Amino acid sequence: xxxxxxxxxxxxxxxxxxxxxxxxxxxxxxxxxxxxxxxxxxxxxxxxxxxxxxxxxxxxxxxxxxxxxxxxxxxxxxxxxxxxxxxxxxxxxxxxxxxxxxxxxxxxxxxxxxxxxxxxxxxxxxxxxxxxxxxxxxxxxxxxxxxxxxxxxxxxxxxxxxxxxxxxxxxxxxxxxxxxxxxxxxxxxx
Amino acid sequence: xxxxxxxxxxxxxxxxxxxxxxxxxxxxxxxxxxxxxxxxxxxxxxxxxxxxxxxxxxxxxxxxxxxxxxxxxxxxxxxxxxxxxxxxxxxxxxxxxxxxxxxxxxxxxxxxxxxxxxxxxxxxxxxxxxxxxxxxxxxxxxxxxxxxxxxxxxxxxxxxxxxxxxxxxxxxxxxxxxxxxx
Numbered sequence: 413x414x415x416x417x418x419x420x421x422x423x424x425x426x427x428x429x430x431x432x433x434x435x436x437x438x439x440x441x442x443x444x445x446x447x448x449x450x451x452x453x454x455x456x457x458x459x460x461x462x463x464x465x466x467x468x469x470x471x472x473x474x475x476x477x478x479x480x481x482x483x484x485x486x487x488x489x490x491x492x493x494x495x496x497x498x499x500x501x502x503x504x505x506x507x508x509x510x511x512x513x514x515x516x517x518x519x520x521x522x523x524x525x526x527x528x529x530x531x532x533x534x535x536x537x538x539x540x541x542x543x544x545x546x547x548x549x550x551x552x553x554x555x556x557x558x559x560x561x562x563x564x565x566x567x568x569x570x571x572x573x574x575x576x577x578x579x580x581x582x583x584x585x586x587x588x589x590x591x592x593x594x595x596x597x598x599x600x601x602x
Numbered sequence: 603x604x605x606x607x608x609x610x611x612x613x614x615x616x617x618x619x620x621x622x623x624x625x626x627x628x629x630x631x632x633x634x635x636x637x638x639x640x641x642x643x644x645x646x647x648x649x650x651x652x653x654x655x656x657x658x659x660x661x662x663x664x665x666x667x668x669x670x671x672x673x674x675x676x677x678x679x680x681x682x683x684x685x686x687x688x689x690x691x692x693x694x695x696x697x698x699x700x701x702x703x704x705x706x707x708x709x710x711x712x713x714x715x716x717x718x719x720x721x722x723x724x725x726x727x728x729x730x731x732x733x734x735x736x737x738x739x740x741x742x743x744x745x746x747x748x749x750x751x752x753x754x755x756x757x758x759x760x761x762x763x764x765x766x767x768x769x770x771x772x773x774x775x776x777x778x779x780x781x782x783x784x
Contacts, residue, residue: 539675
């Protein structure tokens with residue numbers, strides 16, 4: 413019985429070892445967003461060159477949408493882009509873009525070359541809107557519900573696996589929520 | 603005219619003065635790291651506060667550097683943002699709150715004391731207390747141990763007691779124990 417006391421440090425060591433081993437498998441660059449379940453911060457971004465409409469946080473009301481942070485300087489965005497083009501073709505979800513810290517005209521040129529999947533784009537040359545969104549890098553994609561609240565954020569390029577596993581099921585749920593909200597609103601009026 | 607101006611310039615460039623100027627330049631260069639001259643605030647007191655704050659704020663893209671140390675573009679943006687908030691009259695606490703609201707507690711290089719971090723801050727004290735208790739236990743155990751050992755020697759079997767007495771009196775090695783060496 414008294415011998416067991418000597419096993420206590422060993423047991424603590426093993427527990428700590430397991431804890432640290434677990435920590436090694438997690439990517440420290442993937443910060444959980446502080447915005448989850450909170451409304452988008454207020455922003456009103458001007459359009460990029462070649463476009464007439466910019467992007468405001470109010471544009472997110474009325475149905476679930478994606479918000480994608482990109483830039484012509486961002487190499488991972490080139491990897492992600494064909495998937496966004498595919499989404500714009502086959503899915504009904506609007507993709508809103510924030511052109512983050514781009515030189516004037518660079519975003520427009522990049523879209524002319526790679527295609528334009530965005531419903532609306534806001535220009536954020538100073539990066540202030542991105543800081544308000546807690547963006548640490550590009551690309552990042554937010555899933556925003558019909559009330560303009562952030563429900564999910566994906567750091568790094570999205571592709572078929574993340575779409576099928578994380579985004580699509582959530583969008584389905586958000587559409588159901590939005591539908592319930594509108595019938596709720598209708599009965600309230602009556 | 604030009605000769606006069608030339609000589610005046612020469613006088614201005616005495617070796618001592620050059621050394622002094624170089625020394626001043628070298629000293630000036632030491633504290634300046636990632637912070638670029640165009641970011642520095644005119645008010646030295648505000649600038650000092652900005653530097654102190656920046657050293658405690660993590661550059662979220664480079665993990666273990668403060669924004670004061672980092673050359674990352676986002677770190678620069680955050681440095682400028684910190685200075686803007688200070689200029690608009692924010693307290694140090696308010697500036698930190700502003701960034702924590704956007705990036706979470708992770709931006710703070712010095713974690714705050716809270717429900718999630720009390721173990722982190724308390725661990726050294728817990729280890730110290732635990733170690734102290736252990737040492738206390740060992741000391742007490744040793745006292746008890748020596749007392750019982752003394753009792754045991756007092757009640758040595760009669761044949762051993764005779765052998766011990768014999769050894770002490772004769773001063774010769776014990777024939778029953780085999781020497782390790784020699």
